[in-house]
Amino acid sequence: MTKFTRRDALKLGAGATAAAGLTSMFGAAPAAAQDAFTPEAGASLRVLRWSPFVKGDEESWIANTKKFTEKTGVEVRIDKESWEDIRPKAAVAANVGSGPDIMFVWFDDPFQYPDKLLDVTDLAAGLGKKYGGWYDGPAAYATKDGRNIGLPLAVIGNAVCYRESWVKEAGFSEFPKDTAGFLELCKALKAKGHPAGFPHGHAVGDGNNYAHWLLWSHGGKTVDESGKAAINSPETIAALKYAAELYKTFIPGTESWLDVNNNRAFLAGEIGLTANGVSLYYAAKNDPKLADMAKDIRTTAFPVGPVGKPVELYQTTSTVIFKYTKFPKAAQAYLQFMFDDAQMNAWIQASSGYCCQTLKAYAANPVWTADPNHAPYAKASEQLRPNGFAGPLGYASAAVMGDYVLVDMFAEVVTGQRTPEEAAKRAETRINRYYKV
Amino acid sequence: MQKPNAIAADAITAGAQPPARSWLSKALEGRNTLGGLFMLPAAAVLLIFLTYPLALGVWLGFTDTTIGRPGQFIGLENYEALWDDTVFWLAVFNTLLYTSVASVFKFALGLWLALLLNERLPFKAFIRAIVLLPWVVPTVLSAIAFWWIYDAQFSIISWALIQIGLIDAPINFLGDATNARASVIAANVWRGIPFVAITLLAGLQTIPQSLYEAATLDGASSWQRFRYITLPMLTPIIAVVMTFSVLFTFTDFQLIYVLTRGGPVNATHLMATLSFQRAIPGGQLGEGAAIAVAMIPFLLSAILFSYFGLQRRRWQQGGRDA
Numbered sequence: 081m082t083k084f085t086r087r088d089a090l091k092l093g094a095g096a097t098a099a100a101g102l103t104s105m106f107g108a109a110p111a112a113a114q115d116a117f118t119p120e121a122g123a124s125l126r127v128l129r130w131s132p133f134v135k136g137d138e139e140s141w142i143a144n145t146k147k148f149t150e151k152t153g154v155e156v157r158i159d160k161e162s163w164e165d166i167r168p169k170a171a172v173a174a175n176v177g178s179g180p181d182i183m184f185v186w187f188d189d190p191f192q193y194p195d196k197l198l199d200v201t202d203l204a205a206g207l208g209k210k211y212g213g214w215y216d217g218p219a220a221y222a223t224k225d226g227r228n229i230g231l232p233l234a235v236i237g238n239a240v241c242y243r244e245s246w247v248k249e250a251g252f253s254e255f256p257k258d259t260a261g262f263l264e265l266c267k268a269l270k271a272k273g274h275p276a277g278f279p280h281g282h283a284v285g286d287g288n289n290y291a292h293w294l295l296w297s298h299g300g301k302t303v304d305e306s307g308k309a310a311i312n313s314p315e316t317i318a319a320l321k322y323a324a325e326l327y328k329t330f331i332p333g334t335e336s337w338l339d340v341n342n343n344r345a346f347l348a349g350e351i352g353l354t355a356n357g358v359s360l361y362y363a364a365k366n367d368p369k370l371a372d373m374a375k376d377i378r379t380t381a382f383p384v385g386p387v388g389k390p391v392e393l394y395q396t397t398s399t400v401i402f403k404y405t406k407f408p409k410a411a412q413a414y415l416q417f418m419f420d421d422a423q424m425n426a427w428i429q430a431s432s433g434y435c436c437q438t439l440k441a442y443a444a445n446p447v448w449t450a451d452p453n454h455a456p457y458a459k460a461s462e463q464l465r466p467n468g469f470a471g472p473l474g475y476a477s478a479a480v481m482g483d484y485v486l487v488d489m490f491a492e493v494v495t496g497q498r499t500p501e502e503a504a505k506r507a508e509t510r511i512n513r514y515y516k517v
Numbered sequence: 518m519q520k521p522n523a524i525a526a527d528a529i530t531a532g533a534q535p536p537a538r539s540w541l542s543k544a545l546e547g548r549n550t551l552g553g554l555f556m557l558p559a560a561a562v563l564l565i566f567l568t569y570p571l572a573l574g575v576w577l578g579f580t581d582t583t584i585g586r587p588g589q590f591i592g593l594e595n596y597e598a599l600w601d602d603t604v605f606w607l608a609v610f611n612t613l614l615y616t617s618v619a620s621v622f623k624f625a626l627g628l629w630l631a632l633l634l635n636e637r638l639p640f641k642a643f644i645r646a647i648v649l650l651p652w653v654v655p656t657v658l659s660a661i662a663f664w665w666i667y668d669a670q671f672s673i674i675s676w677a678l679i680q681i682g683l684i685d686a687p688i689n690f691l692g693d694a695t696n697a698r699a700s701v702i703a704a705n706v707w708r709g710i711p712f713v714a715i716t717l718l719a720g721l722q723t724i725p726q727s728l729y730e731a732a733t734l735d736g737a738s739s740w741q742r743f744r745y746i747t748l749p750m751l752t753p754i755i756a757v758v759m760t761f762s763v764l765f766t767f768t769d770f771q772l773i774y775v776l777t778r779g780g781p782v783n784a785t786h787l788m789a790t791l792s793f794q795r796a797i798p799g800g801q802l803g804e805g806a807a808i809a810v811a812m813i814p815f816l817l818s819a820i821l822f823s824y825f826g827l828q829r830r831r832w833q834q835g836g837r838d839a
Contacts, residue, residue, distance in 0.1 A: 168797040171584040192800045193585020281692075282778035284798075333669020335781035336691030341669065350670050475583050475800055482799030483604075484780075491782045497694075506603070513598060514801075 117203065119410035124155040127414075128173075128180035130163035130397070133236075133359045133434055140430030144423040151417075154410050164284055173402060181405035182414065184397050187467055188478040190222060190230045197229040198401040203412050204228035207419050212440035217464030219438070220473060222398045230398035231415055234428075234435035237460030238289045238394055239379045241346065241360050242353040246274045247378075250352075255380045259297055259322060262383040266329035266353065274352030276329050277345050279337035280491040282484050285395050286339050290355060291486040292393035294319045296465060297385025302480060303471035307515050310470075311489075312508040318386070320493045320500035327494035335495055349373070355382065357395075358433040361453050379453045381463075391465045436460035476514040485510045577806035584800040595807035604783050605808065608791040612815075615702055615787060616766045622706045623762055624755075627713025632747075634714065635721045645715070652711035660775035663704040667691050667776065691777050694784035701785050704772055709765065713758055720754030721747070760823035764816060788812050 127145075132138035138160075145156045159180065161169055167189055173179030174193035190197055204222070208214050218232035240255075247255060250268035266276045278290040295301070298319035304310045327334070331351050334341075342354040347363055347370065354360075364374040384390055401411040417423060419439070428437055429447045433454035437443060438461055448458035468477025480486075489507040492498040498506065544550045578595055582588030599605045634645055651659065666673055667690035675687035690700045724747065732742050770789040773779060779786035779794060786794075788808055796805020 171797060171800070174585040192583065196585050281780040331670065332686060333689050333692040335693070336667075336669055336689070336697065336777060338778060344668075345670050348670065475586075479795075479799040479801055482797075483794060488782050491780070495782065497782060510604070513602065 117409055117413040117416050119152050119154045119413050120407045123407035123410035125157070125182060125405075125407060125410055125414055126180040127156060127158045127182045127184075128166075128169065129158060129160050129184040130166050130186075131160045133163075133357060134362060134432050136430035136432055137427065137434060140427045141418075144418055144427060145414075147423070148414055148417045152410075152413065154407075154414065156414060170400075177402075177404045179402070181407060181411050182399055182401050184233060185230070185400055186395060186397055187481065188221060188473045190398055190400050191224060191474045192478055194224050194229045196403055198403050198405065198408055198411070199227050199229065200231060200401060200412060200415070201226075201228040203416055204231055207231070207416065207439060211419075211421070211442065215438055215440060215461035215464070217394075217466060218396050218398070218461050220466045221396045222400075224473075230400040231419065232438040233397045233399045234431075234438060235460040235464055236285075236357050236395040236397065236434060237436050237457030238286075238355050238357060238382075238392060239456035240353065240355050240382055241377060241379050243274070243373070243376045244378045245376050246272065246352040250274070255378070256383055259383050259385040263322070263326055263329075266326060269352045270329040272352075275331040275350075276326070276353040277331045277334055277337070277342050277351035278326075278354060279339070279342055280327070280335045280487070280494055281337040281341075282487060283337055283339040283341070286342055286356065287337070287484070287487045288481060289393050289395075291490050292465075292467075293355075293382050293391075294323050294490060295486060296391040296393075296469065297382070297387055298322060299385075299387045301470050302468060302477075302486070302511055303515060305470050307471040307476065309508045309511040309515060311511055312504045315386075316489075316504045316507075317500045320490065320503060322385075323490045324494050324500070335491055347373070358454065358457050362432060377453065379456050381456045381459070390459075390463045392460070392463050393467060394460050394464050396464065396466075433457045471515070476516075479514040480511055483510065483514075574806050575810050577803055578810040579807075580803045582802040582806075584797070584802055588803050591803070595804050596811070598804065599807060599811065604786070605791065605811075607783050608779075608786045608788050608808070609811075611698070611783075611785060612767060612787045612789075612812075614698065615705070615769070615785075616763060619702045619705045619709065619766050620759065620763050622702070623709040623713050623766075624759055626706065627710045627758075628717055628755075630710060630714040631717035631721055632743075634718050645718070649711045649715055651708050652715075656708065656771040657775060659708055660704070660772045663700075663707075663772075664776055667700050667704075691785075692781055694781060697777055697781055697785050701773060701776055704776065705766060705769060708772070709762060712765075713762055716758045717751065717754060720751050720758075724750045756823045760820060763819045767812065767816060767819070 129141070132141075142158060145158060148154065149156055163186065166184065166186055169179070170183050170185050170189055171192065173183065174196040177196070204214070205228075214232060215235075218235050222228055222230035222232045242255065246269060247265065250265060250272050252265050252268065256262045256265050269276060279287045280290075281287060295316060299315035300313060300319050301310050301315075331345060342351070343356060343360050343363065345351045346354050346356070346360060358379070361374070361377050361379060364370040364377055367374075381390055382392060399415055401408060401415070405411050418427070421441070424437070424439070424442055425445055428435055428442055428445045431447075433447055433451070434457070436457055436459075437445065443458065448454050466473055466477075467481055468474075471477065485507050489503045492503040492506070493500050545554075577588070579590055579592060580588035581591045581594070630648065634641070634648065638644060665671065669689060669692055670687060672687055672690060674690075675684065678684045679687070689696055691697045728746050728750075729742055732746055737745070768789050769787060770793065773785055773787055773790045774793070777785045779790050783791075788811065792805045792808035792812075794805075795801045795808060799805070
């Protein structure tokens with residue numbers, strides 16, 4: 081039997097008022113979808129996001145949020161945390177069932193607590209339909225068993241950053257497109273006193289990006305489709321041998337590098353080449369003292385290895401709504417609003433190429449052609465390959481990355497602690513522990 | 518005021534028995550009950566904030582709990598997996614090395630500093646306050662300072678040595694396994710010395726001057742005064758200070774997390790940092806808890822050694838066990 085209480089009547093009345101306000105907001109969207117995401121009466125939201133890497137991102141996100149509050153009356157509080165602290169905070173929120181309503185999370189975080197996340201399949205389907213569909217790579221990080229446990233928000237592209245004059249000085253008129261040519265370039269740069277530098281330390285972002293590029297570009301993979309360890313392969317050995325050769329062209333000390341070290345070394349002119357998000361270029365561009373360097377900086381995609389196509393890990397961030405939220409509809413209405421073209425395009429543009437779109441329609445955003453150095457970051461979502469390739473995303477893939485298994489495997493070889501064969505065998509043992517073989 | 522016979526009349530009215538007291542008031546007057554009641558708040562705090570988290574940690578170690586998913590009881594499976602895990606054993610080795618080397622240095626340098634500060638010095642109070650600084654500064658802050666000091670490219674030590682002409686290239690402080698271990702130990706020693714020094718200084722000041730005067734009259738050398746007066750009198754304090762120092766060092770986390778995050782290739786991973794890495798970024802709460810629980814036997818033995826060893830009167834008096 082269905083009871084209809086006074087409280088329900090009040091809710092209905094307030095809901096209807098809010099729905100009237102939202103009609104103008106969502107334009108010609110189907111009536112059913114509008115009702116589905118009508119904020120609850122008296123709703124307020126708390127969003128926890130990662131601290132911005134480029135200033136424009138945060139300003140634009142806050143401005144868009146303000147517009148949402150003005151239109152719906154839903155107050156939204158935005159908190160931020162250092163990006164590395166997001167995983168523990170999200171884990172605690174999921175475990176204790178209390179905290180922010182919406183969170184920006186990283187990589188396979190949603191797969192660590194899928195049962196605690198609100199199913200947003202309808203919202204994702206509506207947005208996908210409206211904006212040309214989602215890119216497969218980022219979508220994989222937010223989809224489990226065909227249901228959306230989050231909305232892929234952005235891919236933080238990673239590209240090789242180099243000094244054009246030094247590359248020319250090293251005898252290369254254009255940047256090599258393949259791994260063999262890349263090694264030759266790095267050797268020539270080193271000979272000219274401009275070594276390369278990629279982190280072999282426990283650098284969460286840059287270290288994992290580099291290690292995955294090395295492995296995947298040579299055709300290696302951590303596990304096969306069934307989740308069985310496949311790391312101990314001739315492809316991995318080839319990747320390890322290549323890494324050892326490339327390491328010889330590096331500046332000393334990269335085994336200890338964390339995420340910020342390559343930025344510092346590059347901006348100080350100590351290295352001629354590294355890989356980073358577009359923030360590195362902007363650090364130089366926004367500093368009057370580094371104006372000459374900024375003019376000399378060029379960015380390009382990672383060279384393609386024997387595998388024949390670009391495949392990158394990249395940092396992927398998704399928005400999730402926790403099931404414990406008291407205002408699931410307001411939360412979905414908020415995300416729907418933020419992903420709509422007026423807001424999303426403004427945000428992508430304000431992020432200056434740092435955040436790559438996850439919905440295909442936004443590939444036409446003018447930011448990607450505004451500066452030639454933005455171009456390599458435009459294809460991040462297209463080239464992205466999910467962590468734990470070729471196996472399923474889940475606890476094991478997250479744990480293998482969290483435990484720096486690949487980063488350590490390459491570091492062991494380049495520092496001469498183990499032979500490539502020993503390192504691959506050891507990585508296999510470590511991977512097997514997580515995939516419970 | 519009542520007259521005596523009026524009181525007698527009242528007593529008769531109420532009956533021959535004294536007024537009956539409730540069981541509650543009787544219980545409250547009982548020494549044991551009241552004592553127990555007074556201890557209740559403290560016991561509750563201990564239970565909620567110490568026993569429960571500890572018990573939960575121990576329990577998690579026997580489960581396969583991951584972040585966001587309650588686990589099943591799996592017995593000793595986590596420990597069996599750790600037994601075969603070379604990274605875990607490397608972390609155990611690192612932790613023991615880190616703790617023992619850092620503790621020895623902290624003790625030796627701390628005691629030396631305490632003895633110096635116990636001498637007549639100008640601006641004594643000021644110097645003592647300065648000495649405490651490394652201990653007062655938040656660990657993360659000092660760790661960031663050390664991070665710059667040990668930077669592979671921008672280390673001030675490397676820069677100074679290059680300027681002097683002693684070396685040609687920057688020292689690879691945190692990139693080489695041995696250097697990295699030595700560097701993190703040095704940073705920990707720097708931070709830990711003030712605690713040892715100031716506490717031992719407090720101990721030194723409780724030793725009566727008359728003992729030294731008597732020993733001097735008897736012709737004792739300064740080494741003999743130290744060996745037969747200072748050291749025995751200080752041993753109880755040393756036992757307590759070093760127990761705490763060992764516990765703090767063994768469970769260190771922040772310094773490693775900021776400086777190396779366990780690298781290079783896990784050469785500086787301590788049990789605490791590995792436990793965090795597996796539990797939170799890695800999502801394996803059960804295994805992370807098991808690593809943390811594996812620290813308990815080491816910590817307990819450090820405490821037991823202090824209480825049953827260092828505090829023995831015979832040891833303190835310079836004798837040996839029968």
